[in-house]
Amino acid sequence: MSDSGGPDVTQELRLPWDDDPEDLYEHAPCGYLTTLPDGTVVRVNETFLTWTGYARADLIGHKRFRDLLTPGDQIYHETHYAPLLVMQGEVHEIALEVVGADKRRLPTLVNSVLERGPTGTPRLIRTMLFNVTERRSYERELLAARRAAESSEQRVQVLQQIVADLAAAPTEAEVAEAVVRAPEPAFQATSTSIYLVDLERDELVAVASTDPTTGNWDDMPRSSTRAVAEVARRGDLHVIATLAEAEAHFPDLAESMRRSERGTVVLLPLTTGPADDHGAPSVLGVLAFSFRDERVLTDGELRVIRLLGQQAGQALDRARLYDDARRREDRASFLARTTRALDEEHRLLQRARRLVERVVAEIADWALVRLQVGPAGLVEHHGGPAPDPAQLEARTAEAVETAAPVFAVDGDGVGCTVLPLIVRGRVLGTLALRMVPDRRGAEAERLFLIDLADRAALACENARLYEQERAIARTLQRSLLAADVPGTDPRFVVETHYQAAAQDMEVGGDWYDAFLITANKLAVVVGDVVGRGIEAATTMGQLRSAIRALASAENGPARLLEGLDRFCDRVDSARMATLVYAEVDLLSSEMAFACAGHLPPLLHEPAGSPQYLLQARSAPLGSRAGDLRRVEHRMRLPAGSRLLLYTDGLIERRGRGIDRGFEILAREYARLRDAPLKGLTAGLADTLVGRDHGDDVCLLCLTLGTEERLERSIGADPLQIALLRADMRGWLAGHGVDPDCLNAVLLACSEAVANSIEHGYEDDPFGVVDVVATISSGTVEIRVTDRGRWRGPGSDVARGRGLQLIYESMDEVSFDRAGEGTTVIMRRHRGEQ
Numbered sequence: 001m002s003d004s005g006g007p008d009v010t011q012e013l014r015l016p017w018d019d020d021p022e023d024l025y026e027h028a029p030c031g032y033l034t035t036l037p038d039g040t041v042v043r044v045n046e047t048f049l050t051w052t053g054y055a056r057a058d059l060i061g062h063k064r065f066r067d068l069l070t071p072g073d074q075i076y077h078e079t080h081y082a083p084l085l086v087m088q089g090e091v092h093e094i095a096l097e098v099v100g101a102d103k104r105r106l107p108t109l110v111n112s113v114l115e116r117g118p119t120g121t122p123r124l125i126r127t128m129l130f131n132v133t134e135r136r137s138y139e140r141e142l143l144a145a146r147r148a149a150e151s152s153e154q155r156v157q158v159l160q161q162i163v164a165d166l167a168a169a170p171t172e173a174e175v176a177e178a179v180v181r182a183p184e185p186a187f188q189a190t191s192t193s194i195y196l197v198d199l200e201r202d203e204l205v206a207v208a209s210t211d212p213t214t215g216n217w218d219d220m221p222r223s224s225t226r227a228v229a230e231v232a233r234r235g236d237l238h239v240i241a242t243l244a245e246a247e248a249h250f251p252d253l254a255e256s257m258r259r260s261e262r263g264t265v266v267l268l269p270l271t272t273g274p275a276d277d278h279g280a281p282s283v284l285g286v287l288a289f290s291f292r293d294e295r296v297l298t299d300g301e302l303r304v305i306r307l308l309g310q311q312a313g314q315a316l317d318r319a320r321l322y323d324d325a326r327r328r329e330d331r332a333s334f335l336a337r338t339t340r341a342l343d344e345e346h347r348l349l350q351r352a353r354r355l356v357e358r359v360v361a362e363i364a365d366w367a368l369v370r371l372q373v374g375p376a377g378l379v380e381h382h383g384g385p386a387p388d389p390a391q392l393e394a395r396t397a398e399a400v401e402t403a404a405p406v407f408a409v410d411g412d413g414v415g416c417t418v419l420p421l422i423v424r425g426r427v428l429g430t431l432a433l434r435m436v437p438d439r440r441g442a443e444a445e446r447l448f449l450i451d452l453a454d455r456a457a458l459a460c461e462n463a464r465l466y467e468q469e470r471a472i473a474r475t476l477q478r479s480l481l482a483a484d485v486p487g488t489d490p491r492f493v494v495e496t497h498y499q500a501a502a503q504d505m506e507v508g509g510d511w512y513d514a515f516l517i518t519a520n521k522l523a524v525v526v527g528d529v530v531g532r533g534i535e536a537a538t539t540m541g542q543l544r545s546a547i548r549a550l551a552s553a554e555n556g557p558a559r560l561l562e563g564l565d566r567f568c569d570r571v572d573s574a575r576m577a578t579l580v581y582a583e584v585d586l587l588s589s590e591m592a593f594a595c596a597g598h599l600p601p602l603l604h605e606p607a608g609s610p611q612y613l614l615q616a617r618s619a620p621l622g623s624r625a626g627d628l629r630r631v632e633h634r635m636r637l638p639a640g641s642r643l644l645l646y647t648d649g650l651i652e653r654r655g656r657g658i659d660r661g662f663e664i665l666a667r668e669y670a671r672l673r674d675a676p677l678k679g680l681t682a683g684l685a686d687t688l689v690g691r692d693h694g695d696d697v698c699l700l701c702l703t704l705g706t707e708e709r710l711e712r713s714i715g716a717d718p719l720q721i722a723l724l725r726a727d728m729r730g731w732l733a734g735h736g737v738d739p740d741c742l743n744a745v746l747l748a749c750s751e752a753v754a755n756s757i758e759h760g761y762e763d764d765p766f767g768v769v770d771v772v773a774t775i776s777s778g779t780v781e782i783r784v785t786d787r788g789r790w791r792g793p794g795s796d797v798a799r800g801r802g803l804q805l806i807y808e809s810m811d812e813v814s815f816d817r818a819g820e821g822t823t824v825i826m827r828r829h830r831g832e833q
């Protein structure tokens with residue numbers, strides 16, 4: 001019986017798989033894999049096979065787990081997944097994409113557990129995979145909704161800020177405008193004027209009036225004998241009830257009342273103290289309003305008038321505080337924006353230029369920076385017109401000598417403030433600027449300018465030190481990059497390219513090298529050191545020297561990497577560096593290579609498409625995690641093969657998957673298969689990276705052996721002829737063509753290509769000229785083909801000025817004009833062999 005008194009139905013429940021655990025394993029709602037420590041699949045459930053479309057026999061004993069991943073995830077498996085699994089014994093929720101039998105990609109979350117034997121050695125790996133296809137879609141929907149909500153919230157915040165700014169917006173002038181209109185409806189006054197106290201100038205400034213034609217409507221010193229100034233000094237309400245009273249106490253006011261036909265005048269100080277405080281309140285201004293006839297104000301009206309003065313004074317105080325805060329905020333914002341703008345420029349000249357441009361744009365009409373750097377110094381100015389040079393020079397010398405600011409004052413003849421730029425007690429230079437006159441005496445402005453000078457000095461000093469370190473690192477790096485790449489052996493050609501990061505960033509650790517281990521064994525390497533600056537350049541040089549020292553005829557790539565791992569124990573800055581290293585036997589054309597955490601080489605054989613060499617991969621140098629064994633791979637390269645080694649700056653981009661970068665590189669490399677080797681690496685970098693890139697780029701292209709048939713296609717650009725000549729010279733020399741025949745063929749080919757470009761593609765900058773060269777035991781044949789439309793007379797003599805040179809250089813010359821364009825066939829007999 002159950003607790004409720006009914007029959008206990010749980011006794012009758014029987015789960016369908018209780019007696020069949022194998023069915024639970026095979027049809028679980030997730031994929032199960034059991035692999036050996038090297039990743040070889042030894043067991044897989046039916047769920048995984050259904051998801052991927054593989055047959056069980058295709059996987060068990062034939063595939064490793066990493067073989068089922070995309071190329072990018074294979075690298076992630078090597079560099080992150082496998083090391084973490086070895087270190088931790090398990091990994092959880094690793095996002096990987098599995099490639100099915102039909103090449104479709106299945107997004108999964110992977111959990112793996114490494115089981116060890118009694119001795120602690122890895123025995124097998126159990127892996128569970130969850131299909132997250134729908135989760136990915138749901139996450140994308142959530143992200144889209146979140147972005148929409150954030151955008152909406154941001155818009156609301158902007159609106160709220162605008163409302164808040166408007167609520168706090170009343171300025172001193174806006175408060176004065178509101179106050180000056182109060183007496184007329186409140187007390188039926190005839191006219192009203194308001195004066196505000198300027199503490200910096202110690203003046204009363206006429207701000208607003210409903211009838212400026214009445215009274216003495218102008219500014220006055222606070223020490224003036226006029227009635228308004230007297231009330232401002234006393235700080236108490238004064239009512240001049242009659243003209244006679246005005247004549248007795250304020251003659252100037254009596255004259256104004258007589259002229260404007262006013263009977264009573266009220267002079268109300270605008271104070272910040274309470275209404276019943278008879279002490280000495282702070283007076284911020286004076287409100288003067290008058291009546292056409294004589295007016296007797298009641299005690300109630302006087303209390304209201306005093307309250308008006310208090311409220312108006314408090315409003316003015318708040319407005320002034322707000323204005324002061326806003327000015328301070330504007331200055332702080334200007335300093336922050338200027339600091340960020342200077343930080344965006346890394347060079348000293350650009351920082352000085354940016355400084356004067358920003359100063360003139362916002363706070364001055366002319367500015368000049370003078371820095372005491374280098375033999376000639378550095379001077380940058382902006383705005384105009386410039387002040388008198390002699391007077392400015394004298395003020396600059398005073399600022400440098402005293403190491404103190406020299407501020408401009410009214411009537412000084414120069415109107416410029418000169419600020420010394422001081423760093424660590426040393427005057428680096430000066431900043432001179434001319435501001436509007438009403439700012440010259442303000443103490444707040446002086447403090448602001450001193451802060452500006454301090455920030456500018458620090459920014460300029462940082463730029464100077466940066467340039468100094470950058471120059472040292474750049475010099476060191478370029479001196480360490482291989483300058484002695486072998487280039488005279490006809491059995492191979494090496495083309496290299498290094499492009500530093502744009503935007504004047506620090507030099508990085510990308511590098512290449514090529515050298516002969518023996519007379520018949522060539523080594524090539526491309527690597528990337530962690531970090532930037534002098535330390536990275538120094539580490540790069542140490543690694544390069546270590547590789548040359550470890551390379552030998554007996555050691556292969558794997559043993560060399562093992563030696564570099566031991567080298568990292570002594571040179572810690574080399575740890576986690578990546579590189580790809582290859583050795584080529586020039587007699588057998590066999591290549592052995594190994595990758596230590598680096599991007600795979602790209603091989604393009606004479607026939608077929610480019611392919612990435614994904615074999616012989618292991619962790620970066622000095623890695624303490626994962627499988628520490630080093631492996632290598634050997635393969636034979638046919639003559640004419642091109643091998644490209646490169647660093648990650650060539651293909652990695654923010655917002656783009658690495659697989660897409662691999663695809664683009666392979667496509668561009670295939671497109672340039674028939675291009676001359678000379679300039680190939682630079683052309684790849686220019687196409688894939690451009691000149692405005694935030695990372696270093698390093699490439700090395702090795703062409704092995706001499707092609708039996710040279711086929712090249714170049715654009716209709718005369719500059720391409722030099723690249724073609726260099727390529728063809730190496731090809732002819734590799735086939736042992738004698739110097740006389742070689743020079744004659746080069747001359748004739750160059751003239752024929754030049755004629756095709758000049759006459760065949762006269763108006764077509766996108767034309768292509770194809771060049772095919774074949775060689776036999778006795779003859780060299782060159783075919784130059786264009787698809788252009790030749791202009792001018794039909795005679796051969798008119799086909800180009802170099803035609804005579806072609807006839808003189810070659811033994812046989814003929815033209816084929818069948819179809820579109822023209823083909824020039826030229827033959828030259830070889831000399832004695």
